[in-house]
Amino acid sequence: MNxxxxxxxxxxxxSDAQIAARYGLRPEDILRFDTNTSPLPPPFVGEALAGPxxxxxxxxxxxxxxxxxxAAAAYAGVQAxxxxxxxxxxxxxxxxxxxxxxxxxxxIVPVPTYAMYGxxxxxxxxxxxxxxxxxAARGFALDVARIVDRLAEASVVWLCNPxxxxxxxEPTANIEALLMAAAGRATPPLIVVDEAYFEYIGDSVVxxxxxxxxxxxxxxxxxxxxxxxxxVGFGVGARSVIERLERVRPPGSISTMSAHLAARALKAPAxxxxxxxxxxxxxxxxxxxxxxxxxxxxxxxxNFLLVRIGDHDAAEKAADALLHSGIVPRTFGPxxxxxGHLRLTVRTRAENERMLEVVSRLGATLAS
Numbered sequence: 592m593n594x595x596x597x598x599x600x601x602x603x604x605x606s607d608a609q610i611a612a613r614y615g616l617r618p619e620d621i622l623r624f625d626t627n628t629s630p631l632p633p634p635f636v637g638e639a640l641a642g643p644x645x646x647x648x649x650x651x652x653x654x655x656x657x658x659x660x661x662a663a664a665a666y667a668g669v670q671a672x673x674x675x676x677x678x679x680x681x682x683x684x685x686x687x688x689x690x691x692x693x694x695x696x697x698x699i700v701p702v703p704t705y706a707m708y709g710x711x712x713x714x715x716x717x718x719x720x721x722x723x724x725x726x727a728a729r730g731f732a733l734d735v736a737r738i739v740d741r742l743a744e745a746s747v748v749w750l751c752n753p754x755x756x757x758x759x760x761e762p763t764a765n766i767e768a769l770l771m772a773a774a775g776r777a778t779p780p781l782i783v784v785d786e787a788y789f790e791y792i793g794d795s796v797v798x799x800x801x802x803x804x805x806x807x808x809x810x811x812x813x814x815x816x817x818x819x820x821x822x823v824g825f826g827v828g829a830r831s832v833i834e835r836l837e838r839v840r841p842p843g844s845i846s847t848m849s850a851h852l853a854a855r856a857l858k859a860p861a862x863x864x865x866x867x868x869x870x871x872x873x874x875x876x877x878x879x880x881x882x883x884x885x886x887x888x889x890x891x892x893x894n895f896l897l898v899r900i901g902d903h904d905a906a907e908k909a910a911d912a913l914l915h916s917g918i919v920p921r922t923f924g925p926x927x928x929x930x931g932h933l934r935l936t937v938r939t940r941a942e943n944e945r946m947l948e949v950v951s952r953l954g955a956t957l958a959s
Contacts, residue, residue, distance in 0.1 A: 758891030
């Protein structure tokens with residue numbers, strides 16, 4: 592990814608039905624290893640939407656989202672006025688772009704990382720200052736010195752910890768070093784730390800918001816809480832940052848039912864923590880099995896694995912073979928720093944075994 596200002600079109604992954612039609616399969620036979628979602632829904636959904644909860648779907652939701660905001664604040668250990676909620680973490684990211692990225696401004700994007708940072712930056716006609724991360728041998732860590740060198744031109748710095756799609760954790764010291772360097776600017780850029788996979792490491796930089804008012808931390812209920820379909824996320828930061836984001840937040844983007852489900856989940860996170868424990872154990876088993884078959888994952892602390900296949904053509908060939916078996920991996924284009932890799936979501940044991948059977952059949956010709 593190079594510095595650029597042109598807008599780009601971004602689309603979500605094709606549906607199960609679209610993939611099934613393309614490969615002559617049934618939609619129910621499609622297994623998504625590309626979306627990093629939980630393989631099982633939370634057990635409380637039916638209960639949460641029944642009983643005393645009576646959604647007034649003929650009315651708009653309360654745009655203050657008091658219950659959801661309070662639940663998010665309590666979960667993050669902050670005050671309600673330090674929280675902004677959105678329709679998924681993606682909407683909070685979009686609010687940052689709207690509030691902080693004027694046309695012609697610059698956002699720093701350490702690559703490879705989550706694609707939406709670049710997409711939403713470009714949609715604001717802002718420039719993307721792509722700063723390469725270190726390679727796999729150094730855990731795809733941030734090149735802090737190179738980012739610091741570009742802070743003077745930046746309005747926003749997009750960080751993801753743990754990083755998607757590498758699965759690597761960034762030391763808190765590196766993030767604080769960037770915060771300190773930015774604080775020395777007359778107008779510090781906003782440092783955004785996307786903690787979508789926070790529950791997998793249990794370590795957060797939320798506590799640094801008291802020292803650095805130019806910090807925004809983003810969380811979601813899509814991953815550990817297994818509520819990706821509800822589309823709820825939230826941001827945590829100093830009141831000055833939250834106020835700026837509130838000015839561009841639409842009044843009712845989160846549905847009444849989604850807000851209620853997310854609040855219910857955040858108030859009782861035991862399920863999410865157990866889900867993380869189960870998927871972390873399954874990740875380690877899955878990684879060992881892939882490695883045994885010649886597909887070598889890089890170390891991951893998340894619910895997905897980044898696997899080196901070979902060159903770009905080898906990865907595309909492997910992906911096509913998986914798709915013909917109804918298994919959907921995450922691929923990377925020829926210009927992506929991760930070309931030659933596939934990203935695989937950790938799913939249930941039975942689903943992972945189905946993936947391993949296909950990998951075994953593919954044989955060493957596709958292995959690195």
